[in-house]
Amino acid sequence: MQRYFKTIRLFWSTAFASQLEYQLNFLIELLAMLGTLLGSVFILSLFFTGGRQLGDWTWESALVIQGVYTFLDGLTNALLRPNLTEIVNYVREGTLDYVLLKPIDSQFWLSVKKFSFAGLPEIILGLLIVFWAAIQSGSSFSIYSLFVFIISLLIGFIILYSVWFLIAASSIWFVKTWNATEVLRALLAAGRYPISAYPVVLRFIFTLVLPVAFLTTFPAEAILGELKFNILFFGLILSSLFFIFSRLFWKFALKHYTSASS
């Protein structure tokens, strides 16, 4: 276990060092991120001008969702995108062979090898928005609601990671960068607004089929103290299933890779 922690530390410090090799690129990434963020807060503010409501959400509580979205988007930019879109290159260039011969879990290696520090401000800003907006909407924090918030964020992230990893792992067969990951980003973007703002059919789909609700709405409800326990429980089971499935699928994919590659 300790070996894994030390490996992550070195992975990320080398990732940081390689990004600093290209200073200008790093600055541009930061600026682009800031622009996106400002844009999305502006669009959200349009919905609420003139006292309109989104679903049964007030401006402040909808801003909590925006905060959760920003946080998850930051995590996506920092961790999921740099690592999982790289898997196809490992397959195409054959360097996956080196990963498979390391005495370390290959899914672990492929999932955490890189860390893009341009995602970090978004992560921090997202959290700040969440807490500021939650206070504005009159939420009283308790250790319990914070705890539930962290758990539900984790649930959301694991679901997003697992779905993304499944798609990335399929590159073992397709050996082609396909745009399925863009679909995922759109999915996450659908979570920028409260689930109850969508029509009933979409609401159903976003909760049970494509669990968008777990990504943003439920964590937001958690910090506002409105999340029902049975949903949290369901989320824990769902995310575990997603994660277990991603691991089994990877094992299956590797079996195919190792019996077919040359």
Add this chain to the structure above:
Amino acid sequence: MPNNPSDLILVDQLSKYYRVANKQPGFKGTLKHFFDRKTYDVPAVTDISFKISPGEIVGFLGANGAGKTTLLKMMCGLIHPTTGLVDVGGFSPQRRQTAFLKEITLVMGQKQQLIWDLPPMDSLYVNAAVYGLSDHEAKVRINELAEMLELGEELTRPVRKLSLGQRMKSEILAALLHKPSVLFLDEPTLGLDVNAQARVRSFLSEYNKRTGATILLTSHYMADITALCPRVICIHKGKLFYDGDLDSLANSLSPSREVKVELKNPCASEKFEKYGEIQDLNDRFVCLLVSRDKLTNVVSNLLTDFDIIDLEISDPPIDQLIGELFIKGEVN
């Protein structure tokens, strides 16, 4: 490593078939391909058996697509055999157990594992962490290998700014950090200039002497094989073709010697026909292929019959022989 110390690697009746789907051209073919897929098996490696003892350096020879890399990858656990058995130090490679992975390493000349934008040193410490080496152990190990490989400040320069030779040496260093006892090298000198090739070779030979590590290597450069490998395994069209020492391969391939003669005066070619097969005749220089049992007779006859300035006897170059071998497809 545990088990049978006399045989480190055991390969028994090993075969690998790749399943390939056959698609007829055109739309009709596509439809047929979709609904009623005909697949057939293409053999990459067929029924190969051999044993390798600890500390051996073995060269794998074969034309492109002969099955060398497939064989090597089956031995390091990257490809599952279709039938047959591979045993490396008591492990079944395809299971890729941690204890096995810590004993082996793979270097591929055309693929790199070092992080492109950073100095090799950073990648080395990442590898050290992955293999569970402490910083101190890693440092000692890096210094030791860097000295053997004649690497110094190159290790703290970004990989993208290193020459191919320096990069390859750094790759080798990264691959040997965890003191593996079995080295799989797939074209480790690919694209290097003659000097860099020679340095990699002398390093490998010294590493083998110092640590007793077993080295299995494929190369297209015959010089690598002749300099490093007392034993060669030839693969042709997926089949084992020859397994033995390099010298007897040369003998069985070519029972003849090359006799090069420099004459005082030019001579017509007909005059040499009775001595042996004429390889080359150019003004005063003649090159003859003479079977070994007649060699002494032929040479003494030549010396009496002609006015000779210089005479040289040599083996035909081995790479030429092996090239011929793969074209002919069999050993004499």
